[in-house]
Each structure stands twice: as C-alpha cells, then as structure tokens.
Amino acid sequence: MSIKFCKKTRRQFLMGTGKSILALPLLPSLLTKEAFAQSMTVPRRLMFFYMDHGNINEIWPNKNLATQAVGSSGARERLLSSIGTNLQVSPVFRNARYASLINSNLLTILRGFDVAANAGPAHGNFQLACGEGRNSEGNYPSIDSIFEASSTLYPAGTTGANVRKALRASLGGTDIFYQKVGSSIQGLPVYRRNDLPTFYNEVFGSLTGGTVPPPDMTNQFKSNILNRVHASFTSFSSNRRISADDRARLTQHMDYISDIQRSFASVVPPAGPSCSRPAAPPDSARSNSLEATRAYLDLMAIAFKCGLTKMAAFGFDAHNPQWIPDLGFLNGQNFHDAVHGSQGNQNQEMALRNWWRYNADLVADRFLAPLDEEEGTTGRTYVDNMVTTMAAAGGIHNLGNDGGHNGRDSQQILIGSMAGRLRAGRLTVMPNSNNRNLPLNCFLLTLLNLMGIPQSEYASATPDGRGFGYYAAFGNSHPFRNRFYQPITEVLT
C-alpha cells in the first residue's frame, strides 16, 4: 500500500481562502442561542404553583434511576429525556407539552428534601416557600414577601409604577402569606375565587389600549411630591409618642414610599412589551372553581408577559375538589381524606396522581402555553427564561404512610431554566445520610439564588441571619448541617 501525499498548489490555497472569507458572514448563524441571549438582559421571574398534600414517590421516577454523580456531596442526576416518554417519567405529565419540555431539557425533578419540622406536621416548613396556614408553627416570613421587598429584583429606578411585585391567589383554603415587620410577622391578603374581579382590576387596571404612554412630567411631579411626603413620615416617626412596633411599621411604610417615588423618578418608562388589557374574567368564575382556576392561570401568564410582575403564587383547590372529573372515582368520598390514606393505598395513589395530573394539565394549557413563545430576541421562550415550580407541601412520604404531610423525602418540580442559570432537564437526587435528607430550606435558598436575591435581603428572615427558613428542628447532629445555609449548587450553572 502506498501513501499519497496531497500537496496543495498555491492556486488551490487561494481558492480555499476566498471561499472561507465568503462564508464568514454566515458564522453567526451557527452560534448557539446563548451567545445572543447574553446581549439582552432577561428579567428573572418565578411562578409558584402550590400543590398541597405534597407528593407520593410512587408517581415520580425512582430515585435510583439517577446514577450520574454531580457535585461532590453525593448527589446524583440523570437526564429525564433518557428515562423515557413523558408518561414514563410520570403519569402526571400526560399533557403533550410536558413531552416537549422533557425533550428540550426544560423540566427538572429535584428529589430528596426533608420538609418536616422535627417529627411534626410539615405544613409549618413549607409555608416558607409560598405560604400555607399554620404559620403559628414557625412565625417566619414567606419567601414571596422576600421577592416582593427585594430592591435587587425590583430596582427602584427602573420598576414601572404599574408593576405588582407579588401576586398571590389561592383556591386552596386558608393559605396565608406573611411579611416580616420589625420583630413580628403580618399576614398578607390572598385573592380567592370570589376576588377575581378585584385581582383583575388591581393587576390590569393600569393597562390602556395597547400603546405605551409617552413620558410626561406627571411622574416627575409625583416623584417630587413623594420625596416631600417621605420627610413628613420621617418627622412623624421621630417626634411622635408611638411604640417601637409602630415605628417599625412606619419605617416599612416609608420604604414603600421611597420605592414608589423612585419608580416615578425614571423619566423614560422601562422598555417592555406593550400590552392590551385582557378581557375581564366572567362573573360566573367567582362561583366556579374550574373557571376561576383557568382565569387566574390565564391572567398570571399575561401579567408575566406584560412585565407586570416577576413573582406570583397560586394554590390549587386541594381540600375537596369534587369538581375535578378525574376524581369521580371517589364517588363523593372526601379527597383530603383519600390522600391521607383513609380509603386504602390504591385510592390514595389514584387520588393524588389524578389531582396532580389534572392540575398539571391546567398549568400546561393555561399558563405555559401562552408563555411558550420567544421572548424578544433572546432566542429562548418565556418559559425557558423563567422558572415555574410545582412546589409540594410537606409530602406524604409513601403510600400508606399517613405522616400528615410529614415529607422526609419530598420532591419539587421545576419548569424552565431561568435563562440557563438552572441545570435543568434532569432528575437530580440529593444526598442522603443515615436516612436523613437535605432540608427543604436549601431548595428555597436555591430559588432565592436563581432570582438573584442577595443574602442581605433575606437575612432578617431567620434569627441568625444566615439562611432562610426554619432550621431549629433539624438539630446539631444533622448529617447535612454544613449545607443548611447553602443553595443546591449541583443544579446551578
């Protein structure tokens, strides 16, 4: 066998170079989307769907499927797309949109969180994610109030006057969100089924017929006024005979005045999509849970797209939603009791699975669908650029285990990647030691991290100012004590 040596002539070299030069303008089209994305700042947004009663492991991928080590603390991962179809990942994901999300590596399942406060009911811990009754068990602010108050997330100079910093709605009963005021906490209003018109008016009342109003001097005048009003408050707080608690509330009031003043001070309205006011929800939705759920999901999606908010929370009807067709098999038996095991394992699994699946369908069709379009020139969709959670309360650990939301091994579902900041598309299983899992607090810190919230803005949420959430029950001997105040780095890029 002889080896041929191909010698290029000068002519051939020059011809090849010329062709290459011609191809140069085409190269950008071969660049990844990320290169373009870096040129446009995408707002960070977070949507909480609060799934009461948590999860049972039987309807989610077996954690042993995660075999690839990630990070150095024992966590493991596996691409969800390698597990199988959407239905093979979970019967909850019957909607075709989830197949698309899995194939696009935009759906993530994080597994292995200890949600329980000591051995007691885990409502008390999960409230810190998006609010649920029983805050008396913890007396801590809920995470939505942190986002709402964040000057990082909502910079004073560029946040429009019509922005609502947190939207809270629930069909799920006595959910209560909390903000910290001085040394105490204050319950926050929640929009319920009957409050749809008020929600609509408050969120969309400022939208006009679809054009961005030109800047005028009114905002400057308003800013001027508020600047002077702030001084009135300062004088009042300093000189009047009021208690320390009252002063703390006045300080909070003054902070809001400052924020509003700065929002008026920006001469040019912040750039963003112009939006028409959407149609008002039908009045019948006030007395129909399905219509109300749809309306809230529709309106919240529009609010995100229109830049009217960056954080919203919605709780699905989870006490006894007999209106859900998929629960017809209960024959009128109470849903709440069924998911706590009163009717046996089979009905427990079916009730939770069907409830999750029905609401996941609604999320897919009413919330994700309108957001599944490219956001500006980012090369990514709104869905990709934000994170949507289906966040579970407590967690009913396994079938038959009616620990009363005693979720020691729960999982959280995330959709989107926050514009590439989340290592998405995986089943990621947290390390486990001596049958103890990672406190859910770490997941909450991860969300704070994804939203770019510095620790200084949530330090007051815990007595030691280091973390976010209720840690006392986990004890000094917890195997992951050194990770208490850390986000889950294995899922952050």
Place this chain on the structure above:
Amino acid sequence: MKHLKIIFYMSTLTICITLFQNCSPYHAADLPSNAVLDDENSIAIGQSLYENNCAACHGRLETSSILSRNFEQITVAVATVPEMASLRGLSTSQLEAISKAISNELGGGTVVINPEGRAAFLCEATAASKTPLLKLTNREYEKSIDAFLDSFSQSLKSDAQINQLFSQMPTDTIVQDRDTYKEQAKLVTETGTRSHFEIAYRASQLIASSSSQVLSGYPNTNSCLSASNVSNSCFRLFIAELASRGFRRPVTTSEVNDLVSRFWDSTNTKAQRIQMAVLGVLQSPDFLYKAFDRGAQEPNTVNTLNLTAHEFTAKISYLLTGGPPDSQLRGLANNGSILTLAVLDQQIERLLNSAAARPTISRLFRESYGYDYYDGLDFSSSFRAGINTNGLRESMNFELDEYFSNLVLDRDADFNELMTSRLSTVNSQALATIYDTNTGANQNLPVARSGFLNRAAMLTKRSGSRASPIKRGLSVLEHVLCDEVGLPPPSAPTSLPDFGNEVVSTREATFRTSEVQGTSCVTCHSRINNLGYPYENFDSLGRLRTQEAVYNANGAVERYLGIDTAVSTSSLSLNPQNFSDSVALAHGIGQSDVAMMCFVRHLKRFESRGREQSSDSCQMNEVLEVMYNDDPGQRTVKGAIKSLIKSDSFKKWSY
C-alpha cells in the same frame, strides 16, 4: 512518683467533675419527674418546658397553635398522638406547668364569677396595653377622601376616575380565626401605598381644577385662591385649613410652618401649588393614621396619655361611622363639650342613628360571626332543586347585614333578641325558596328560623354537599362562645367515612368517627359536635327538613333517616344544659353569660383592631354590666357599644 502524680490529677479531675456537674446551666427538660412546682415559678418553668418540648411543632409560645388547649387536652394528646410519643416522659406537674404557661399567653379576659353570680372578666390593676397606631382601612380611607372632597364640592366624589381607583384598591382583608374576614388596620403593603397615593393624587387634581367659585369659597383662606396664582401667604392659609380638616384636629403654628416649608415650591404653577398642598395633607401620616398622641399625660403613668377632645371625636366617628368627624362633631370638639357625658351620649345616639352607622354595624358582626365567609356554594343541580346559587351569597350576606343593623340600631335589641329574633329581609327568590317564604323586608320568619344561627348564611358557610355538624358546631363554639379549638392534626379526616352497607345518619356517623372515648379527638369534638347537632334539621343549603335524605350515586334520594337535634352541652355555662333543637339552643345562647362575654370580646377587638389584653378586662366588664342589666330597656346592644365609648380606657393612648 510519676504514677502517683497521674493518680492525683485523675482523682482531682474526677472530684471536680463531681462537684461541678450540678453547676451546668439549668435545663427544665431535665426537671425530675416528681418535682413539686410552686405557682410562682410554674409559668416560667412551663415556658421553658414548652420551648424545649413543644415549640418545634407548635411554634413559639407567643403564637403557639395550641394556645386554647387546657391541661386535660394536653394530657390526652401526649398519651394518644403518635408524633408526641417522645413527650410521654413528662410528668403530670410538668404538663401542668406547660398548661399554665400556655394559659398565661392567652389574650386577656380570665373569667371569674362576680358578686351577682354572673360571669365576668378578672379585673385587676395592670399597666395599660399599648394602643397600636392604626392605619385607615380601605373603607375608612375612601370615606375620608370623600369627606375631604365634600369640603370643596359635593360633586367631586362622583368623578369616574377616582371611583375606578377606589375599585382597584388592593384588598386589606384577610381570613383570620379560621373563617372570618377581618380588615387589617396594621397592614402596610407597597401596592396599597401606591393605590392610596394615586387616589390622593386624583383628588388633588379634582380640587386644583375646581371652579374659581369653589376655590375662593374655601373656608379661612380669605378667598385668596381666586387669584391668578397662589402666594406663599395664601398657601399657608390653605394648607393650614386643609391640615386641620385632614388631620381631624387643630394644627399648631409649628406644624403649619413645617408643612409650608416642606410643600411650598415657588417654581410650581397655581394648580401644582394647590395639588402640593392637598397631597401634603392627604399623604401625611396624620391623615393616613389614627394617631392620638397629642393629649396630656395621665397622672402617675409614664406612657399613657388622655385623648384630646378632637382625638376623642375622631376615634368615636371612625368607630361608629367608618369616617371622619362631621362638622357638628368638630364643633363640639372645638368647644370641648364632647367630653361632657350628656353631650357625648347625645352624639353617640346621633351617630348610631345615622345611615353611616349601618355598614359599620354590619362590619362588626361580619367580623364577629363570620357570616360573609363561605367555603363554597357548590351543590349539584338535583340537590339544589331549581335554586339558583348565583347571587345567593350576596343575598344571604344582605339578610344578616340588615338583621343586625335593624335589631341593633332600629329596635334597640338586647343580646337575647339578637340571638333569637325571627326578623328577616329576603331580597332574592333563591333565599325566599330556602326559607319557604316570599321576598320582602322586615318579615317574621317561622320559629325554626329564630336567631341568625338558623339562617342560611351560617348554615351554608362551610357546607359541602353534606351538612357538617362539626363545622357548624365550630362556628358556634369559636365565634359565638369564643372557645378557640385550634387546628386539627393534619391527618384528621375531613369527611365522614363510609360505613359500608350500614346507612347511618350524619349525626351518627359524626359521633362514631370523632367521639370515640379515650382518643385525642373526643376532648375537642365533644364540645364541638354538641353545638352542631341541633342544626341537623337543616340541610347543607339551609333548607328545613324533618328527615335526612340519603342520596345514591346518581343524585336521587335513596332513603330517609330520622333527625335527632337534642344535645347536652356545658359550653354555654358551667353546668350541662339540655337543648332539644337549634331554636332552644338559640334561646340558650341568648341567655348565656359566656356568649355575652364573647360578644364583648368581639366588640373590643373591633374597636382596637387586635386581640383583647388582660388590661382590657376592666373596660370589658363595664360593657358586660350593661348587657347584664335587669331592665330590658337598658341592656341593649347599642347601650353596650355606648358603654365602651364612654369608658375611661377608650380615652387613653398608651405607647
């Protein structure tokens, strides 16, 4: 030698350890199980025991989820709740200490028996609790802005834009006490702050664009606003008058100087100067908050002040009408005569007789008894049998709003009448069908509808497809008798089980499920259920029934079961009482000291916008005395409200 040294040091070390092992920090959890705890220390020890053993699940003591638990309930829970197994090592005395610590955290109003043999609040001389600085609620803010605009022209408040802005105010009510909506007067949010600002801004635009005639006629400005521009001296007169109205009191020269220096801007146009002045007042904390701190110090106290006459009128006016003082009240404050008893009495009567008092009375009773809160009104069409539930909620609310307003304000009802009256205003066909009557105002319903607890609003508020004696009983126990049960364990079933082939009544099913002796359920449910069983003669839509229909899967009636409404309960008094049905129970409640005391608590909470404190007991007793009066003409609910306002504590501000 070396060995001896080692032995010496080891021995010394051992001795030291032995000597000092009892000097480690005291841990109450290590308390010997047979310790006898003296009363003086038991609360402190109980607090420590609670923090070490209970707080992890039930939260800090001050906001514990089990503040309503008594010693017996705690004991049973420890013995029976699986998650509390680790606490079974606590002794009886330790559990007693925890119980005392919990009781100590309860809101004010320990109950005693007075010399007349009636239940009363334990009245002891204690330091006054702090009076919180309350913000105007949305309702009060709207009325205050309207009143402010009225001082210029009655037409201004009809402006479409300002009314749209009012409709967009973020809600300031939250659900508290399980199932009542309460206005939050201490809640500050960014959206609320912004909304109030935009409303005030619009108000300033309306005033600034008023006609020259309107502006020149504004009081105490020497018509200077009619000039082509607003001079500094005119601005001063204007803002002084605005402030005296907006702040609900005279303003000092110093205050006017501050306002002028803060809001005067010589570069502004006339309209802008007017707007600045208006907004300077409407966005001042003195407008937005009810601050009553300008009075003289109460003798022998450090942080307690007596309200001035103007502060007193403002407080009365907001309490009774939800709005600022009118011109008559302002005049009486100016001359100080509002502080005389005769004038005060007359003015309270006048305000209670005004149209403005009716929504306030409705608000009081809505927040007390929660009749405007509904889990949902989802019933199958076959069950509804043609009753249209669209608008039914509003109709039921309206009925009870009118019920309480009419009885309290028009008929001078006493508490017993409040609990037993058959008066009703039915404004919808749906409600009329439920009551088997016609629409119409001020009609007398049948005896079975005696009192508000036998009305559709209370009967349906937490109903599902099946009426729940537990939820109905909870409403009575917690809201009418102020006996707070707290939250159930998370895994507590929220529906009745299926008994297979055995078809049992709702009452029987409830009894079997929740009143099993020896379980942790019965201690609460024996109290709850016996206040719900009397309403078994009403279905979940509030319709009267003589039998309980059992439905099959297709929604058709399969069979009928008998109704049993008789109960025995000791929740209304110290001794067990028997009631044959809900009408008898209504009459029992109407006579119950416990129920009257509960109403007094509600009244105090409504006035102070927070939980009553132990230091409020004496004041609450004054109100209670009115309700206990032997003379029916004197023991009216209106009289009780007057008594609260006339009490000494009402005129105090503590900080």
